[in-house]
Amino acid sequence: MAANQEQVTIFDGHNDVLLRLRKQDGSFFERAEDAQLDFPRAREGGFGGGFFAVFIPGTSEEAPPASTAAQGAADASLSAYGDTKIMPPTPDLPTAQAKALGMTADLFRLEDQSGGRVKVVRTADELAECLANGILAAILHFEGAEAIDEDLEALDVFYRAGLRSIGPVWSRPNRFAEGVPFAFPSSPDTGPGLTEAGKALIRACNRLGVMIDLSHLNEKGFWEVQKLSTAPLVATHSNAHAICGASRNLTDRQLEAIRASDGMVGVNFHVGFLRPDGKNDRETPLTVVANHVDYLVERLGIDRVGFGSDFDGATMPRELTDAAGLPRLVETLRQRGYGEADLRKIGHENWVRVLRATWH
Numbered sequence: 001m002a003a004n005q006e007q008v009t010i011f012d013g014h015n016d017v018l019l020r021l022r023k024q025d026g027s028f029f030e031r032a033e034d035a036q037l038d039f040p041r042a043r044e045g046g047f048g049g050g051f052f053a054v055f056i057p058g059t060s061e062e063a064p065p066a067s068t069a070a071q072g073a074a075d076a077s078l079s080a081y082g083d084t085k086i087m088p089p090t091p092d093l094p095t096a097q098a099k100a101l102g103m104t105a106d107l108f109r110l111e112d113q114s115g116g117r118v119k120v121v122r123t124a125d126e127l128a129e130c131l132a133n134g135i136l137a138a139i140l141h142f143e144g145a146e147a148i149d150e151d152l153e154a155l156d157v158f159y160r161a162g163l164r165s166i167g168p169v170w171s172r173p174n175r176f177a178e179g180v181p182f183a184f185p186s187s188p189d190t191g192p193g194l195t196e197a198g199k200a201l202i203r204a205c206n207r208l209g210v211m212i213d214l215s216h217l218n219e220k221g222f223w224e225v226q227k228l229s230t231a232p233l234v235a236t237h238s239n240a241h242a243i244c245g246a247s248r249n250l251t252d253r254q255l256e257a258i259r260a261s262d263g264m265v266g267v268n269f270h271v272g273f274l275r276p277d278g279k280n281d282r283e284t285p286l287t288v289v290a291n292h293v294d295y296l297v298e299r300l301g302i303d304r305v306g307f308g309s310d311f312d313g314a315t316m317p318r319e320l321t322d323a324a325g326l327p328r329l330v331e332t333l334r335q336r337g338y339g340e341a342d343l344r345k346i347g348h349e350n351w352v353r354v355l356r357a358t359w360h
Contacts (some may be wrong), residue, residue: 005340008330009131011348012050013236013266013308014141014215018103019055020312028110028118036322037311039117042136045326048348049121049130049137050309051165051213051236054103056096056146058088087181090174091146097154100147104161107140120162124356131348141213141236144170144179150197152204159208164359165236166205167213168198168221171248176201180218184278185245188254193220194228202228209360214238215248215268215308222254231358232263237308239265239273240295246273255299264354265300266308267292271315284317286332293333293346302342306350 015037017028026032031040037047091099111120118136121127130137140162148154148166155163169179176198178191194202202225205212214222215235226233235258241249250258250265258265268274271284274292296305309316311323320329330343338346 005334007046007327008340008343008347009048010046010307010326010330011048011127011131011137011351012311013306013351014051014053014143014268014313015309015311016053016055016313017311018052018106019057021106022103027113029113035312036316037309038323039114039136041323044324045322046330046347047136047323047326048134049127049139051139051141052107053141053143053313054100054107054147055143055170055313056091056099058091087172090172093146093149096146100142100158104140104158104163107138108162111138122162122164122359124352124359127355128352131352139164141165141167143167143213143216144172144174145176145201146174148176148201150175150200152200155201155204155208155210159210163210164355165211165213166201167216167236168194168201168225170216177221178218179216180247183247184272186247187219188222188241188247188249188251189219190247191218191220193218193222194224199224199228206230209358211355211358218247219251219254223257226257226261229261231261232354233258233261234263234265234354234358235308236266237268237310239268239292240299243292243295244273244276244278246278248273252299255296259300259304262304262354262357264304264306264350265296266306266351267296269307269309269311269314269316269320271317273314274317280315282315282318286317286319286329289317289320289329290332290336294336302345303350303353305346306348307346 029039111118121137127137145168168176171179177194180188180190213236215238239249241251272280274288
């Protein structure tokens with residue numbers, strides 16, 4: 001990094017830190033051997049904050065564990081979920097609510113234990129202030145709405161608690177919609193879309209100002225959200241289907257709709273969603289991540305692309321490994337010709353913009 005180049009602050013579209021901490025009973029503020037994101041790594045890599053996901057594995061405790069790819073172990077999460085026969089089951093409402101309350105409390109306890117180093121943000125102004133002052137900004141995000149009842153009473157309660165982003169589904173069906181299963185090669189057009197309860201959820205999120213994450217929604221559901229929603233269309237951790245034909249990635253037509261809505265896409269670092277061959281191979285160069293950034297910038301514009309790492313939930317390229325490696329990715333983009341103003345947009349400013357347009 002040249003003398004006139006400052007470290008780019010990264011605000012990130014997705015991580016599974018809360019699930020990892022639940023499984024390991026560890027501390028976010030200590031460097032964990034098999035973590036991809038903790039406070040020491042965040043500080044080293046310029047990680048200024050992100051969407052902290054509440055994900056409910058299912059009623060079974062046999063769900064594959066969070067990734068240990070940071071140490072080169074085989075990823076047991078996304079690779080195993082690729083077989084829909086062993087997908088974790090959709091949890092029932094009491095189970096989902098109990099686990100969501102626990103993980104939400106974990107995030108608030110993390111904030112309390114931080115001594116002012118971490119803040120759960122609820123407004124775009126709070127987010128911008130934290131990023132400017134070196135306070136790690138955390139957004140409470142539900143990856144799947146299994147903890148929300150059909151009457152949406154829990155949505156109002158969780159919103160008051162701090163929920164500001166929700167994906168109606170993870171990659172399995174629930175009462176609101178059909179998730180897109182992990183498959184390669186595959187179109188994201190894999191089944192039915194929103195239920196009537198799902199349509200009501202979208203309207204309620206618009207009313208409250210909760211961001212709707214489209215990353216795990218199948219194509220029919222995507223288009224139904226596009227028709228219903230008054231907010232920018234956002235996929236927090238997805239890539240370009242034209243480069244990697246995984247079902248979780250976005251087609252050119254979907255990208256056109258995101259651009260038209262002035263939304264954005266966070267580039268997912270999971271190697272199986274990056275590589276043209278779809279392989280779960282850590283020997284994936286950062287130039288492949290840059291290829292997705294280039295493609296998305298070409299189709300969405302520089303103001304609508306960011307990062308959505310999937311730290312602690314996916315296999316990272318070895319050149320990146322964890323959050324401490326983010327400057328290497330930034331440098332790869334710099335070598336592609338992205339200037340410092342562009343890198344700040346991709347790094348965090350685009351997320352602030354789209355959240356300012358969504359939250360109220």
